[in-house]
Amino acid sequence: MSGETEPADESKAGTSTPPTPGTRRPGGRTARTRAAVRDAVLTGLTEHGYPGLTIEYVAEHSGVHKTTLYRRWGGVDGLVADALDLAGEDTWLPPDTGSLAGDLRALAHEVVDSFADPGAAASGSAMIAAAFQSERAAGALRAYYAERFARCEVIVARAVGRGELPVTEGAVIDAGALVRSVSAPVFFRLFITREPVDGVLADQSAAAALAAARAGAFTTG
């Protein structure tokens, strides 16, 4: 892939209405271009961080022409936002172990393990860092996590269905807060207090979330 790779399906839409980054498209040339650009963005973020990421770098490493990058993504912040949008377009589902305790524990370990992988940790960290410097990246990060945690809420629904969490008449469990509480202590140590994380912390975070949920700390109404 090199030079201009303007895809056929987009030329139909006319140059006055550029496609919205993040729109799902079927595979093919557009998807391949977008993935190549995403890969270049992630590599650039990992190597240089957001302040060092340039359109030139992405053009060189993706083989997509600078003018195309500017036209379709607007700039560096649009490129980062689209890489995040693309990261959210996966088929990931939360753990389904048969019990709330097991699901929360597996979820906590997934988070810890994902940051134990140097490649994933670097790009994830770079995305979080980019959000400090770009409102558009921050918005994409917000959307990414909102969608990700919405997927996790099924863990709570299943637990309620199994009778593992007490729900009295008229009360509502804040499932979003419950699933966030499992990840929060891990991210807090990784990116705020800058402390190491491990499986012991994962177990502890899951146990704390479970105990809090059972005690009704996430229940309102």
Place this chain on the structure above:
Amino acid sequence: MSGETEPADESKAGTSTPPTPGTRRPGGRTARTRAAVRDAVLTGLTEHGYPGLTIEYVAEHSGVHKTTLYRRWGGVDGLVADALDLAGEDTWLPPDTGSLAGDLRALAHEVVDSFADPGAAASGSAMIAAAFQSERAAGALRAYYAERFARCEVIVARAVGRGELPVTEGAVIDAGALVRSVSAPVFFRLFITREPVDGVLADQSAAAALAAARAGAFTTG
């Protein structure tokens, strides 16, 4: 304050042994210089972020000469690290309301309220952002929070003393994890999921931490 403000007490030490940033010193010219430099660093971080912070900016806004800044702080990352060290040299103590529930709730509200203040939020956020780009800033942030949460552990000790938390023979409560668990959901939303925080979240985080502690989720052994 303008131009060279090399303090008298440091010239005694000789230029070959620059003082360690973060060393406590009594008030006076040195302390005033350091505070002026810290103020300029915070203003610069708030206005331009870490990538835009320069020695020139700090020199101009503190009235301390560039060569002095380089000699005493080494560079931009040393300046940021020292501003964090200085932030840790306060007399802050955690809430003491008479109950564990009250202390955790007050602590959670303090965290939320501190980020509701635009000035404090901007410099706090800038420090957290700087840690993504500078190992030295990350180390200073780690030390800052380690010390801050160590101060918070007295909340747990008092609760145990009042018999509010069950401690069986040979068991140990991970007080550091307990107090971190109150702040983690707030920081997680502010800087990772980029969601709003409010008093409702503060109450929920405190209630979850309390319930988890009572259930023994932070108890080991």
